[in-house]
Amino acid sequence: MTKIKSYWLMKSEPDVYSWDDLVAEGEGTWDGVRNYTARLHLRAMKKGDMVFFYHSNIGVEIVGIAEVTMEGFQDPTDDTGRWTSVKVKPVRKLPRTVTLKEIKADPALADMDLLTKFRLSVSTVKPDEWDHILKLADQPA
Known part of the structure; x- marks a missing residue:
């Protein structure tokens, strides 16, 4: 049986850890x-799940797609044992970034976790939202 991929969005401040850092x-x-x-x-992420890489605070835009390569494990920056990490690898940079302003203005994305649960650094993306953002990324600004 083929596993259905899940889709995610991960936020990172580009001056702390950027798309280019992941690529490097x-x-x-x-x-x-x-x-x-x-x-x-x-903890819910599975190997092969796809992730939008989102630059927060500076740029505020989806810049690329990454893939989960290692499922949840003990966060190496945590001494308490409570927190989880995953490994991701870059898949591709989007042909055009999709900005938060565009996402907010698009009725098809009104219920996206990025907008409704905006404080989360890791959020879910529904398959129709994923496909819609990819179409936006392929269109001229």
Whole structure:
């Protein structure tokens, strides 16, 4: 039986860890998340799940697609044993970034977790939202 992929969005401040940093590393550890809901999302991720890489605070835009390469494990930045990390690798940069402003203005994305649960650094993306954002990324600004 084929596993249905799940889709996610991970936020990172580009001056702390950017898309280019992930590309340079080839595979990165997504660590330092200290929110219980985001932790549940990290624990739910499976190898092969797809992730939008979102630059927060600076740029505020989806810039690329990554893939989960290693499922939940003990966050190496956590001494308490409570927090989870995953590994991701870059798949491709989007042909055009999709900005938060565009997402907010698009009725098809009104219920997206990025907008309704905006404080989460790791959130879910529904398959129709994923497909819609990919179509936006392929269109001129």
